[in-house]
Amino acid sequence: MIPAAFEYFAPKSLDDALRLVERHGDEAKLLAGGQSLIPLMKLRLSVPRYVVDIGRIRSLRSIREEGGWLVIGALSTHHDVESSEMVRLMAPLLAETASEIGDVQVRNRGTIGGSLSHSDPAADYPAAMLALDAQIVAASSSGTRTIHASEFFLDLMTTQLRPGEILTEVRIPRLPERSGSAYRKLHQPASGFALAGAAVRVSLDEVGKIASAAIGITGVAVRPFRASGAEAMLAGKKPSPKLLADASEKVADGVEPLADIHASAAYRRAAASVYARRALEAALARAEGEKG
Amino acid sequence: MKIEGRHTVPAPQETVWQRLNDPSVLERSLPGVERLEPDGPDRYRASIKYKVGAVSGSFSGSVELSEKNPPHSMRLKTSARGVPGFVTGEGKLELVPKGAETEVVYSGELQLGGLLAAIGSRMVESAAKKSIEDFFKSLASS
Amino acid sequence: MATATKLIGKPIKRKEDPRLVQGIAHYVDDLTLPGMLHLGIVRSPYAHARVRSVDVSKALAAPGVVAVLTAEDVQGAIAPIPCAAQIPDMKPAPRPVLATNEVRFVGEGVAAVVAADRYALRDAMDLVEVDYEPLPAVVDLEKALRKDSPRVHDGLADNAAYHWALEGGDVKKAFKQADRVVKLRMLNQRLIPVAMEPRAVLAQYDRGDNRLTLWSSSQIPHILRTQIAAMLNFPEYGVYVIVPEVGGGFGSKLNVYPEEALACHLAIKLEKPVKWNEGRRENFLSTIHGRGESCDMELAVKRDGTILGMRARVLADLGAYYQLLTPLIPTLTGLMICGCYRIQNLSVEITGVLTNKMATDAYRGAGRPEATYFVERAMDAVAAELKIDPAELRRKNFPKPKDFPYATATGLIYDTANYQGALELALKKSGYKALRRQQAALRKKGRLLGIGLSSYVEICALGPSSAMPAGGWESATIRIEPTGRVRVLTGSSPHGQGEETSFSQIAADMLGVGLDDVIIVHGDTSAVPYGIGTFGSRTLAVGGTAIYRCCEKLRDKLLKIAGHLMQEDPAKLVLRAKQIVSKRDPKKSISFAETVGAAYTAKTLPPGVEPGLEATHFYEPSNFTFPFGTHVAVVEVDRETGEVKLVKYVAVDDCGNLINPLLVEGQVQGGIVQSIGQAMLEEAVYDDQGQLLTGELMDYAIPRAADVPKLETFHTVTPTPVNPMGVKGVGEAGTIGATPALVNAVVDALAPFGVRHLDMPLKRERVWKAIHQAPSESAGRPRRSK
Structure with a gap:
């Protein structure tokens, strides 16, 4: 378990880091928490020539409020996110999702920016990013751009990020009033990754109907996705067990589920429905509990 | 594992057939293939650099066409070996004319070995499917 | 027992643990020798292939590389891996230490690379070019x-x-x-x-003494010594095997492996120490x-x-x-x-x-x-088919206590048992009748509770030599040192079980000293007498009995010497609390220290008694022992996803007398957890081309603490007549008794769907399919969806 030789950089500022990734482009990998990259390198499934360790760029590890947005720096660890009062208040879904990632050791090292950049199809965060309509901010030497979560995840471990870009922060909009959210996940028993994970946000109107619902699904397909068909079924309706069950049935419609030794495509599809319904039930209960 | 599917290429059957038999088109279209060198009739040596997200590696391999029935069908066998193991794909390609377009129907077996089988199967299968998609997209634009 | 019991039977904390939990214990990989080289094995990615050629030139030219060996280089120098088992008309299938011209499983070694450090080694291993022709x-x-x-x-x-x-x-x-x-x-x-510590080997050769020292993470130091000597044709007296701390084996280190022989061969050839340590992936492939x-x-x-x-x-x-x-x-x-x-x-x-x-x-x-597993699953199938309660069916077919010793149709003699006693206790402790009522009530609500029983008997204390391929006895040498401390040398090779503690309890009680007066030495073939090792739940019942017998010899000698000093009949003396006391007159005594001193100064020894205080005993058991018990598992199945939740677990085990109940508890709990692994999670999955798909802990699931509810453990005590302490062995009971209980529980939960059997592991999808593909549900409410 020894990686192939590589050149290591540990820039102390974002500008230095950006210069390095611009210079080395495709041949450089960013090291943020290392929970995916280091094992891949040790197995020599990843053989980058340059490793740019951004762990010393302190400014990237922060959680703050900015103009009504919750802003989470890329180097915030999963533990930072799950234990942050501000996150629990402004985006409890994210805190709950973070608490479901890996194990304590992984949560203490792994970072939100690293996870999103790596974009494992079974990672937990992407489902919440989608359900929360998050914005992902990428910096390069030519400036920054903001990518909506729904456009960020392109394909298997492939995102909108271009060589030379660094994901610097994630911005979460304020939730509508009378909102509730939940993340429910079927764990792959060996790795703890999601075989099917559903992150749900529902918002109620004054009469208790569902004003809007957002459902992010991970683990099921090569990339995370929004269950827009199910969301449409829910919008404007009075919640009922039948409605939730019917909508949940649809969450994986139109996607081609992954299949491996842990779960067939059919089982992933079925588990996605069950876990989406359970997440919806929990989210609704929380929304109904909100005084708004 | 089984790999099958169909893909429509916006070109007539004869053109698609020619492209499939043109090493320079194959070199351009086969994902990750950097160089394709003849190695006997309908056989090529390939050097491959592969990258999906953080996963990357160099492989050496081969591409072999056989059981040719122009312009209808052929067998395509590709193999790649590298430090993390090997991938071989073997299957039948059928070219079905659909007006001005051609539907390519493929079915075959993908076999992974070594570390790729042990660790990467979930990813590699998805990556292989994506590669096939990319191949046909590229073939369409050749 | 002859001496007053003070320590035997008490739940004494493990003597081993302070060094283990402080991280100051030494495993093979902690050892470093000057000039040490590192060995790596290049392994086949094919399950079956002809090896057309192995080109080592690039690897040999790489920086830091000292040697690269292929099968050709070791032909004639290293014999294949020994197989001690002989079955009539068995076809030969010896494993060469490096594949000759064919590889026959993924992970088989084709070349051995030696380099100055692990980094150079790893790089060089990628440079060995093997041309395979897949078969x-x-x-x-x-x-x-x-x-x-x-x-x-x-x-x-x-x-x-x-x-x-x-x-x-x-x-x-x-x-x-x-x-x-x-x-x-x-x-x-x-x-x-999946032992926590993968295998590791370090070999060192001293040409001056023609001495070969092998450190290995093994369960069988002496057998390993003999086999290495034979494989390398090296005089056995020159081979020293040392087994330091071992992080678990579960049988996987009850073996002789190519890397042990290769490291020794290379250490001799290169005259440098050679270390090999296994990665987890290698462990999965080639252990x-x-x-x-x-x-x-x-x-x-x-x-x-x-x-x-x-x-x-x-x-x-x-x-x-x-x-x-x-x-x-x-x-x-x-x-x-x-x-x-x-x-x-x-x-x-x-x-x-x-x-x-x-x-x-x-x-x-x-x-x-x-x-x-086979018989207990079949018993449940019978119970289901005949509509007899599984407990009643078992009760009906048990031999009765008076039937023991009981001769089986397979030719074994079960020593002693009360199977029904264990069953009834398990039923009582689990509240079996109430559970059945609860099950019926929950089924009406559509919930799937399952109750599984397993009554087992196992064969332990392996075993009489007549039935063992390489001898089934065990050895002990005990020295009472001049200062009165007791050194126990055992042929057993504990590797996590805690026998340094239980053996100390036996020796301390038998010799009337304290726990800390005793040290247990094991695993060093130059220090301890030839032994068989630790496996087959034999260490306490066979190795412990050797110590017990050895203590008897020393006790008799001490009493003889004391009697001589005290002018008292040794038969009237008793050894306790570092005193030798007259049974007739408790005021008449002599200290243990004085008696030990007399044995060494040897000035006033009784006639015919040799100086010193050392005894050796090779104990040959007359039979196996046959521990037994009943386990009860209660599960609830999630009908929507097939997830199985273990709700309750009750184990009743009878391993005879308990020397240290805390160690027994650890063995039972650990075994049950391993059974949860087999029943629910674990499987080495090979694809149809022989590729191991569960090649890492990312894909091979073992149970974690969170998967395990409180395990309630109880015992009945039926001492075996086979050995003087009446102990049977308990190291494997959990993995034997628990697996069928768990599967029986899940199948029981699925009874409303007409499910008769499911193969392990009971992964969620397998259970889900059984529910969702069931033709009809004979009880319970209609399914919620679809």
Whole structure:
């Protein structure tokens, strides 16, 4: 378990880091928490020539409020996110999702920016990013751009990020009033990754109907996705067990589920429905509990 | 594992057939293939650099066409070996004319070995499917 | 027992733990020697292939590389891996230390690279170029036995390594008399042992003394010494095997491996210390696997539940080559197949099957978990078919306590048992009747509660030498040192079980000293007498008895010396609390220290008594021991996803007398957890080309603390007459008793869907499919969705 030789950089500022990734482009990998990259390198499934360790760029590890947005720096660890009062208040879904990632050791090292950049199809965060309509901010030497979560995840471990870009922060909009959210996940028993994970946000109107619902699904397909068909079924309706069950049935419609030794495509599809319904039930209960 | 599917290429059957038999088109279209060198009739040596997200590696391999029935069908066998193991794909390609377009129907077996089988199967299968998609997209634009 | 018991029977905390939890214990990989080189093995990515060529030139030219060996280089210098098991008409399948011209499983070594450091080594290993010509792989057992199957080894008539059969009573008649024949086909899947510490080896050669020292993470230091000497044709007196701290074995280190021989060979050749340590992935590929047996079982039954006879046909997946005991393990399944039931008419046929996979061998339980699983699943199938409560069916077929010693139709003599006693206690402790009521009530609400029983008997204290391939005795040498401290040298090789504590308890009680006056030395072949090692739940019952007998010899000598000093009849003396006291007059005593001193100064010894205080005993057991028990598992199945939640677990085990209840508890709990792994999670999955798909802990799931509820453990105590302490062994009980209880519980939960059997592991999807593909549900409310 020894990686192939590589050149290591540990820039102390974002500008230095950006210069390095611009210079080395495709041949450089960013090291943020290392929970995916280091094992891949040790197995020599990843053989980058340059490793740019951004762990010393302190400014990237922060959680703050900015103009009504919750802003989470890329180097915030999963533990930072799950234990942050501000996150629990402004985006409890994210805190709950973070608490479901890996194990304590992984949560203490792994970072939100690293996870999103790596974009494992079974990672937990992407489902919440989608359900929360998050914005992902990428910096390069030519400036920054903001990518909506729904456009960020392109394909298997492939995102909108271009060589030379660094994901610097994630911005979460304020939730509508009378909102509730939940993340429910079927764990792959060996790795703890999601075989099917559903992150749900529902918002109620004054009469208790569902004003809007957002459902992010991970683990099921090569990339995370929004269950827009199910969301449409829910919008404007009075919640009922039948409605939730019917909508949940649809969450994986139109996607081609992954299949491996842990779960067939059919089982992933079925588990996605069950876990989406359970997440919806929990989210609704929380929304109904909100005084708004 | 089984790999099958169909893909429509916006070109007539004869053109698609020619492209499939043109090493320079194959070199351009086969994902990750950097160089394709003849190695006997309908056989090529390939050097491959592969990258999906953080996963990357160099492989050496081969591409072999056989059981040719122009312009209808052929067998395509590709193999790649590298430090993390090997991938071989073997299957039948059928070219079905659909007006001005051609539907390519493929079915075959993908076999992974070594570390790729042990660790990467979930990813590699998805990556292989994506590669096939990319191949046909590229073939369409050749 | 002759001496007053102070420590035996007490839950004393492990003496081993302070050094382990402080991280100051030494494992092989902690050892570093000056000039040490590092060994790595280049392994085949193919399950079956011809090796056309191995080009080592680039690797040899790489910086830091000292040597690269292929099969050619070691031909004639290193013999193949020894196999101690011999079964009549067994086909040969010896494992070369490096593949010669064919590789036969993924992970088989084709080249050995030695370099100055691990980094250079790792880089160089990628430079060894092997040209393989892939050959068809043999994976599935049934297919392997077909005439048209490719062969694992060229030239063999077929892939059946052997056929082993056993018949007792009158099977034909039993089946003729049966009201019903219940048939079940079951799979006991292939497992990976996953010891926490992978294997590690360090070899050093001293040319001046012609001395070869091998440190290895092993369960059998002496057998390893003998086999290494034989494999390398090196004088055994020059081989020193040292087993330092070992982080678990579960049978996977009860073996001799290529890396041990290669490191020794290279250390001699290069005259430099050579270290090899295994990564987890290598461990999965090339350290033995366990289980891998399928069984077609038929039980001939009367309507009232009486089992008249049994037929079992077992296929055992041996892998490509034999390791030390590979062919033997399935025969243990055959011997124990009738379980704890009066089944006097039976026939068992076992076919060992060669496949292009890593060898299977002893894995915690080794043959007995398979037997127990097969018979206990079949018993539940009988109960379901005859609509008899599973507890009642078991009760009905147990031999009674008065029937012991009980001769089985398989030729064993069960020492002693009260099977029903353990069953009743388990039923009582689990609240079995209330559980059944609760189950019925929940079923009406559509909830799937399952209750599973397993009554087991196992064969332990391996074993009388007549029944063991390489001897079944154990040795002890005890020295009472001049200062009165006691050094116990044991041939056993504990590797996590805690016998430094239980052995100390025995020696301290027997010699009337304190726990801390005793040190247990094991694993160093130059220090301890020849021994057999630690496996087969034998360490306490056989190794401990050797210590007990040895203590008796020393105690007698001490009393003789004391009697001489005290002018008292030694028969009237007793040893306790560092005093030798007259039974007639308790005021008359002499100190232990003074007596020990007298033995060494040797000025006033009784006539005929030698100076010094040292004794050796080689203990040969007269029989195996047969611990038993009943486990009860309660599960709830999530009908929507097939997830199984273990709600309650009650274990009643009878391992005879308990020397240290805390250690027993640890063994039982750990074993049950390993069973949860087998029942619910674990399987070594090979694809149809022989690729190991569960190649890492990312894909091979083992149970974690969160998967395990509180395990309630109880004991009945039926001391064995086989040894003086009445102890039987408990190291494997959990993996033997628990697996069928868990599976029986899940199948019981699924009874409303007409599910009769499910193969392990009971992964969620498998359970989900059983529910969702069931033709009809005979009870419970309609499904919620679809």
